[in-house]
Structure formats: structure tokens, C-alpha cells
Amino acid sequence: MSKTYGYLAIVRSLQLAMEFRQLKYFVRIVELGSVSRAAADLYTAQPALSQQIAKLEDELKVKLLARSARGVVATEAGEVFYRHARAMLRQAELMKSEVQHAGEHPQGIVSVGLPTSAATILAPRLFAEAARQYPDIQLQITESLSGHLQELVVNGRIEMSLLFERVDGAGVVRETRLGTHLEVLPLLTESLILLSCEQPGDALPEEVSIAEAAKRPLILPGKSNITRQIIDEAFEAAGERPLVRAELDSLATIRAVVASGVGSTILSPSIPGGTTGLTVQRIAGAALQRRLSLCTFDIMPLSSAARRIMELIRETALALIAEGAWPGASRIE
Structure with a gap:
């Protein structure tokens, strides 16, 4: 190897190291929402960190970070850059690991x-x-x-x-x-059912109409939950509105509240704790299914x-x- 080639290889290696360091800095700032916290986490001076991000923004000709009430957040362009930066850093880690452990x-x-x-x-x-x-x-x-x-x-x-x-x-x-x-591999579908507190001597039908279910006081997940969205859309399609007594995002807590007799819920039978002690009823005429991928x-x-x-x-x-x-x-x- 000539001295010139060796020198160029060293320079290129340093350039790559600098580029990956910039990616690492940017990713950590986005994840922690703060330049100062990222600097402390990376054991790097805050001015040096800010300087590297400024170089990135100058090279890309776009603003990557912005200040908000929540701290430092990625701009729309920054979100795109963040995803690719994470992928590049992950690729580098995988390459090193798989080369080192090839055949194992x-x-x-x-x-x-x-x-x-x-x-x-x-x-x-x-x-x-x-x-x-x-x-x-x-x-x-x-x-x-x-x-x-x-x-x-x-x-x-x-x-x-x-x-x-x-x-x-x-x-x-x-x-x-x-x-x-997202690469999506569908695995299974799950049916959602009406669950209520089991009462001694109950002889409830195995199936109820969606109109009957709409009269029950319901304990449901919050509106951001995909299962809740499925429930709301099914009731809306049937021209009904669910009677929501409370919203909870803990499935275990929903089950406990339903088991106490306060109301019913609509969830899958795979609810934490299972359906023991609860009355299970299908809801007819409603697309209450979800796919798991x-x-x-x-x-x-x-x-x-x-x-x-x-x-x-x-x-x-x-x-x-x-x-x-x-x-x-x-x-x-």
C-alpha cells in the first residue's frame, strides 16, 4: 500500500467517523428532547454538539430541530432524517456484529x-x-x-x-x-365480545344485538386505542352510540372494574385475567374484529x-x- 493511498484511507475513515458521530448526536438529541441532556449522556460538550447539528443542517439546507414547550423536537424534515439516521446506525452495528460472529x-x-x-x-x-x-x-x-x-x-x-x-x-x-x-405479516384475527359481571342465577343469551349492547353502561379503552376505534366505528355503522361510563387504558383495570359490577366492556377473550367470573356474549350484526400483524x-x-x-x-x-x-x-x- 502506498503512503498516499494509506493517507487517503485514513482521511476517509475520519470522515466516516465524523458523519456517524453527527448521526449519533442527532438521534440522541431527538430521543432525549434536549441538547444539554444529550451532551451529558454522550459525555460531549454542549457547544460541540450544537456545532455538529448546525453543520448537518447547513449541509442539508434544511432545519432539523426546533424548540417547543416540550424542549427540542424534530421538524418534519428532522423526523425523516431521524428515521434514516437510526437505520444507518443500526446497519453499522449489525455489520460489525455479524462479521465478528459469522458462522456462530x-x-x-x-x-x-x-x-x-x-x-x-x-x-x-x-x-x-x-x-x-x-x-x-x-x-x-x-x-x-x-x-x-x-x-x-x-x-x-x-x-x-x-x-x-x-x-x-x-x-x-x-x-x-x-x-x-412498515412490512406487514398478518398472523391472526380476534373477535371482540361483550363482557359483564357474572351474577348468580344469570341465564343470559349467548348473543345480543348491537342495539341491546348500546344500552349497557360500558367501560372502554380511550379513543386513541385501536380497539376503541373499532368499537366506535361498529356502533356508528349500526346507527347506535355506545353508553360510555368510563375510559381506561389499562386492560387489567377495565377487567377489575367490570368484575365489580359497575358496567360491561367490549374486548377480546384474551383480556388479562381471562373471562373467568365474567359473562361472555357475542354482539350480532357488528364488525367487531381486529387483525394482528x-x-x-x-x-x-x-x-x-x-x-x-x-x-x-x-x-x-x-x-x-x-x-x-x-x-x-x-x-x-
Whole structure:
């Protein structure tokens, strides 16, 4: 290797290091919502951090960050840059890890998002199977509402997530609520049912009309919840309005309140705690179904470990359905 070639290689290496450092700085500022907190987290002087972001904005000829009441936030252009920056940093990490561990068993941390009801059914078996089949993979599970998990996937905070969508009576998604840049693998559909406090001597019909359900005081998730949106749309399509007594975003708390006799709810049978002690009734004439899909960010590359976990999630979910261990769920053929 000539001295000139060696010198150019060093210069190019330094340029790449600087570019990735800028990406890392920007990503951390967006995630922490503060330049000063990012500087402390990265052990970097705040002026140096601000200078690097200014260079980025100057090179791109666009404003990436703006100040708000919540601190420093990404502009619309900054949000786009953030997603790509996360993907580039992730690609660099994967390249290093997979080159170093080529030929070995899959290993590393795999981050997965699970909606609460799905986590209740899926997580125990998933953890057990992952430990048995892939002992060198560490699962990192984030349990939250489907809408929040979607945001985490699209922003590259987690590698994959199970997400809910509304489907019609035939199990068809008429209008997807999932945003762009998502690879979607449909797994199953779940039916939503009317759940009430079980009273001694009750002889309630197995099915009620949506008009009858509209007369019940309901304890439901908040309006940002996809399940609540499915419920509201089903009632609206039938020309009915649900009688909402309270809104709660904790499924376990909803179940506890319903079990106390305060009201009924409309959820899937996979609700945390199950349906024991509750009266279960189908609601006729309403498209009360949701589809559960496994989603990944199409810009973000997946490690071999993540790909193995994706397949394991699919296999585990379908096995639970086949065993009758996922109540109210049907596999998508």
C-alpha cells in the first residue's frame, strides 16, 4: 500500500467517523428532547454538539430541530432524517456484529413490541421457546398500546411489533391504519365480545344485538386505542352510540372494574385475567374484529437473530391458536 493511498484511507475513515458521530448526536438529541441532556449522556460538550447539528443542517439546507414547550423536537424534515439516521446506525452495528460472529449461533438483543392482550397469551410461550432454541438471544419486550408500539417501530426504537388493525366481518382490512415504511405479516384475527359481571342465577343469551349492547353502561379503552376505534366505528355503522361510563387504558383495570359490577366492556377473550367470573356474549350484526400483524420498519435492516425471532413469533402464535390456547383468535390462511 502506498503512503498516499494509506493517507487517503485514513482521511476517509475520519470522515466516516465524523458523519456517524453527527448521526449519533442527532438521534440522541431527538430521543432525549434536549441538547444539554444529550451532551451529558454522550459525555460531549454542549457547544460541540450544537456545532455538529448546525453543520448537518447547513449541509442539508434544511432545519432539523426546533424548540417547543416540550424542549427540542424534530421538524418534519428532522423526523425523516431521524428515521434514516437510526437505520444507518443500526446497519453499522449489525455489520460489525455479524462479521465478528459469522458462522456462530444467532446472538444479541432483539427488541419486540407486544400489545397487552397479545403479551398475556404470547409472551410466556415465546420466552420459553426463545430460551430453548436460541439461548444466546436476549429478548427485550416492550408492552404497550398498539398505537404507541407502531410509533416505536417506525422511529426505529424497536425492531418489530405485533400491531392491531380493524377488519370487516369477512376478516378483510378495508382501510389500513398502519403507516408507510412498515412490512406487514398478518398472523391472526380476534373477535371482540361483550363482557359483564357474572351474577348468580344469570341465564343470559349467548348473543345480543348491537342495539341491546348500546344500552349497557360500558367501560372502554380511550379513543386513541385501536380497539376503541373499532368499537366506535361498529356502533356508528349500526346507527347506535355506545353508553360510555368510563375510559381506561389499562386492560387489567377495565377487567377489575367490570368484575365489580359497575358496567360491561367490549374486548377480546384474551383480556388479562381471562373471562373467568365474567359473562361472555357475542354482539350480532357488528364488525367487531381486529387483525394482528407482525410489523417491521422497512428501512431498518434486521439481524439474523431478529429474523429468527420473527419466525418464532409466527410459529408460536399459530401453535397457540391450534391448541385452543388463544381464545377468540383465528389464523389467517
